[in-house]
Amino acid sequence: MSAISERRERERAHRHQLIITAARELAEAEGWEAVTTRRLAERVEYSQPVLYSHFDGKDAIVAAVALDGFVELAASLHRARQAAPEPAQALRAVCRAYLEFATERPALYQAMFVLPTDLKFASAETPPPLRACFDEFVACFSPDNERRELFAEVTWSALHGMAVLADSGRIPPGLQEERLDFIVTQIAGTG
């Protein structure tokens, strides 16, 4: 009863992750509008209903992909911040890593920040990876700065605006580096 059901649970968990990565790969290859439950089921070589035995619906699958994305983004931001030689350059490094993440994985970024989601932000039940991302921005400002959370929010907002407007072609995508430079110097100016 135990060894067998344990194996089954392992297989189930493995298939769970398989669905997530398949959704992600499909989205990154052809965009989220190409991610249908049928194509996804075909890709994992199961029928549609198994998707619904793992997730409450398509939105939940997208949310799971997004959560994976937050783990990666948090790691990337952390790495960037630690690699910065001085605190003054930490903010710039983190911002650059953020924009890089957004431009190199546009579909993943969309799942995290654009598509409608049930993920709770900025609340008690915020998933840890999500808060970790935010905290990387906060950590770029001095601990005795009372408004560092506000600073982080605005920095994040500005980067998000740049990323999404550039991705959808609403601002020319070529000058992101200049914009980044501007926003960092302006915000760090009295940070």
Next chain:
Amino acid sequence: MSAISERRERERAHRHQLIITAARELAEAEGWEAVTTRRLAERVEYSQPVLYSHFDGKDAIVAAVALDGFVELAASLHRARQAAPEPAQALRAVCRAYLEFATERPALYQAMFVLPTDLKFASAETPPPLRACFDEFVACFSPDNERRELFAEVTWSALHGMAVLADSGRIPPGLQEERLDFIVTQIAGTG
């Protein structure tokens, strides 16, 4: 041949606008996911195919709504900028008007800036109302500032990020005024 066809053309133009406003009202009342061609057709009291005799498809209807939105936003920003007593306060006034627009007409704002669109931004065939909005931001900076377009892009990006993250609950929506204050003073600092 002329008077009659003129009347028809008037009726057609009137119906054209009727579709646009109906789509907008429906979106603002129940969100864009509730705007289906069937419901829209029922609302304007015509059958579905008439929608396709006026627009190339649903996306084109959304784009038309967005274009109307840009006209209104441009007017609102212009009003705000003119009402500002000093140039130093013009930027703040325009930014505030922008955020007000985004929070009070979230569905319209989505059509303009979030939903996938064919509208050309920042190019030769950019529709005038669209460019007018951008120019209101540019006009907040000194004419002999070579980088005023960059300033405008970053300002716009930051506001857009704040607006969309607050609307989707990804940052607490209550502190927009503080964020606005921060971003304006930081950017205007060396504007």
Next chain:
DNA sequence: ACAGGATGTCTAGCGTTGCTATGATGGGGT
């Protein structure tokens, strides 16, 4: 004034979407 043609509108339907009820199948427990 009347037939003919063009214009405009609706009914009906196609293919696809997210999602689910039902039935078969095969391995595990006693």
Next chain:
DNA sequence: ACCCCATCATAGCAACGCTAGACATCCTGT
């Protein structure tokens, strides 16, 4: 060895965007 339950696929539902073809309506030319 047999039953039984969990697991999975087939098939189908309602709703979606969109379109072909039938129908009606009104203008035009003789």
